[in-house]
Amino acid sequence: MPSWRFVLFLSPWLTSAAFAASVAVDVGHYREKPGVISARGVTEFEYNLQLAREVVEALQRAGHEMLLIGDDGLAEKLDARAPRADGWDLFISIHHDSVQPPFLSDWDFEGVTLQYSDRFSGFSLFVSRLNGHADASLKCASAIGAALRGAGFARSRYHADPIVGEDRPFADEVNGVHYFDDLAVLRTANIPALLFEAGVIVNRDEELRMRNPAVRKKMVDAITNAVGVCLG
Numbered sequence: 001m002p003s004w005r006f007v008l009f010l011s012p013w014l015t016s017a018a019f020a021a022s023v024a025v026d027v028g029h030y031r032e033k034p035g036v037i038s039a040r041g042v043t044e045f046e047y048n049l050q051l052a053r054e055v056v057e058a059l060q061r062a063g064h065e066m067l068l069i070g071d072d073g074l075a076e077k078l079d080a081r082a083p084r085a086d087g088w089d090l091f092i093s094i095h096h097d098s099v100q101p102p103f104l105s106d107w108d109f110e111g112v113t114l115q116y117s118d119r120f121s122g123f124s125l126f127v128s129r130l131n132g133h134a135d136a137s138l139k140c141a142s143a144i145g146a147a148l149r150g151a152g153f154a155r156s157r158y159h160a161d162p163i164v165g166e167d168r169p170f171a172d173e174v175n176g177v178h179y180f181d182d183l184a185v186l187r188t189a190n191i192p193a194l195l196f197e198a199g200v201i202v203n204r205d206e207e208l209r210m211r212n213p214a215v216r217k218k219m220v221d222a223i224t225n226a227v228g229v230c231l232g
């Protein structure tokens with residue numbers, strides 16, 4: 001939408017900040033393959049788009065230059081996304097999480113049979129050691145994890161488990177950061193890059209938290225503070 005781009009590019013001149021960075025925010029998945037289906041039947045893409053827009057708005061208000069990638073929801077090669085941010089300071093891909101299929105159960109929600117698991121919850125962050133800026137990527141992922149914990153959010157932990165997760169080793173266990181070396185969107189980024197799983201939307205309580213604007217604001221404020229810390 002032209003007016004959105006107009007606001008994005010003009011606003012750094014309208015606000016002031018102690019430190020201004022350029023940050024690209026990627027909306028995970030696209031309409032045709034929208035990722036996880038939540039416990040209440042909403043696509044992950046819709047959750048990703050909502051949160052990504054709020055992250056962009058908050059960072060923009062803090063004086064940073066922002067690029068939003070994938071908000072049109074059109075099919076796009078995943079490895080073509082991150083290179084669009086070449087020359088920027090940081091690439092953040094926004095996602096919402098699921099669990100391994102054996103842990104999903106059926107329930108009826110508003111007359112529709114859907115799948116859920118209340119066993120796992122929490123945020124996760126991923127970085128790739130195949131990214132050319134692995135140290136800077138980890139620094140920002142750790143800063144975001146620390147800020148989220150400080151705001152009262154819990155890390156998920158289960159992705160590191162070889163049985164219930166995907167055996168993704170911890171890069172920073174305290175702050176919920178894992179290595180996921182082959183993740184295309186991180187591996188193909190030519191700048192520091194991280195993937196953020198905001199919460200587990202097949203978890204019925206966590207999905208309600210992710211829908212709560214006040215919860216998202218706390219999350220977005222933490223991310224905004226962390227970006228200022230890690231890039232400042």
Ligand SMILES: [Zn+2]
Nearest residue numbers: 028035095096
């Ligand atoms: Zn996803």
